Amino acid sequence: MAIRRSATKRQGLPSVVQLRLTPSPAQADALAAAVLVSNQAATVVSRLAWQQRTFTVLELHRLAYYDVRAQVAGLGAQAAVRAIARVAGAYANRRATKKRAHIFRPHGAVPYDARLMSWNRDARTVSLWTPTGRVTVPYTSRAEDLKAVNTLPIGEADLIYRRGVWLLQVTLTLPKPRTSEPVNGFIGVDQGVANLAVTSDGAVLPSPALPGPINGNGHVRTLRERRHRQRRRLQAKGTPAARRVLRRLSGRERRMMTDLNHQISKHVVREAERTGQGIALEDLQGIRGRARAHRLQRRTLHNWALAQNIEFTRYKAERAGVAFVLVDPAYTSQACPGCGCVSRANRPARGRFVCTGCGLAGHADHIAARNIAARGAAGWAAVNQPHATGLPSARRDRESKPPASTGGS
Incomplete structure (x- = not known):
């Protein structure tokens, strides 16, 4: 019987919290420049990867690192590394279905790692890389999210600009509990x-x-059909007012689901x-x-x-x-x-x-x-069938595999 278990090699489980940044006008301009530069760099790398049919991170780094830094003004070394990783990830699962190079939106979300940001949890500020230098921006959020940021290990984060608001979606690592046996089926x-x-x-x-x-369920289907008819009507109308309503309604059905x-x-x-x-x-x-x-x-x-x-x-x-x-x-x-x-x-x-x-x-x-x-x-x-070794069958099979050959006679 085919069965897939939920398994992970991490010592903990990932969780994402969303922080709201409150930058000054000058800091907001610097963050906007960082988003534009990062997405421009990712598009440059993506086109080069598509032309050369090179999609793995290591080979793409050797191919594109110096070129992208030369072509994109203000791009830092680590920002170039992250852009290359983004491109490799974009092609990882959908390479066979793509008909052209992947283009990154100019204002799309930009990932930040530990080398591009640093935290002052006591002051509730985060220092973020921009093409003109680091900016230290205050952040706010719900009390439980702030407590999680203060107490849990922080991973990567995505810088997002959405409808006039700067957001930072931060990955945290939660302690992984022990899986209980399903004694009642x-x-x-x-x-x-x-x-x-x-x-x-x-x-x-x-x-x-x-x-x-x-x-x-009937209510869900009714709401979805109503949204579909409304979108079709507004798209057919095509006036500036209709487009404004479409922008206001965008994402509402996705958020409901x-x-x-x-x-x-x-x-x-x-x-x-x-x-x-x-x-x-x-x-x-x-x-x-x-x-x-x-x-x-x-x-x-x-x-x-x-x-x-x-x-x-x-x-x-x-x-x-x-x-x-x-x-x-x-x-x-x-x-x-x-x-x-x-x-x-x-x-x-x-x-x-x-x-x-x-x-x-x-x-x-x-x-x-x-x-x-x-x-x-x-x-x-x-x-999880028991064995004379005392190990479940999945772990026993994993540990009984011979080591990979290292070559030689």
Whole structure:
């Protein structure tokens, strides 16, 4: 059975907090220059990488470092290094699908590492590199975010200019808790379009159990369709006033779905933590390429934030020490959790499941969630099977591999 466990080589878990910078007008101009110069440098490196078909960090550094510093005025040494790393990252996962060189937006977010910034936590200021020299800028945020910045190790940060406000999104390293054994099995979560999430316990999410104004899945679909019709109407109108409204509405639907996915993942993780269970979700990687949908349904399918909910559930489970696995999604909605019969005839309608073998009936999404939970438990047991050495099978296999050959006879 195919199963993917949530694993990390880090000693801690990443977390991101957002700080609001309050620069003076002169400091704001310096930060704007830093953003422009960094993105210009990244675009120069990207075009060179595309021309030479060179995409790894080391080879790209040898190829582009001196050229980009010569072409972009005011670019510092470490800023050039970060620009090269950004380009390598941009091509890392989507190189095969790109038809032209990647162009970085002039005002896009710019990453800062420890060599480009330094902190004075007592004074609540951060010193940031700019082409004209360092600027020391005060920052503010929520009390819990300020406490995290003061007490946790700080990693990289992204400098962002958004609607007249300077933000710094800072990566922190949280201590990683020990993963608890799922003594009471797994909660399976089936994701879909008609229902965002249905758990093996029978919960349909979102629901009135979650905070916020969203009443349910039908309400979500209604809001998304309304936003779509509004965007089409304004885009067709094309007047300056319509464009202003589009700018004001930009990102509203994305923020709504992000908030919903946060609420759903938080609810599932809290239930698993409370009941001593693990969490199992379907491995939906590549689902958009495999799934076939009517042309009127493609926009809905391709705009659905399935991967985001998986990622939110994963990191929340890691923080809580809850077991998390991804399972094979094949036939989860056509298999009977009672007798194991797998047949397309078990689905007489989209929302109905009636087993042709034993007669078990229920909602198709709930049946799928039960199958996901069972696969999660079986996969976890196989991965953590005890051995005479006293090590779980996954660790035993990892430690029994022979060392890599270093050459020679």
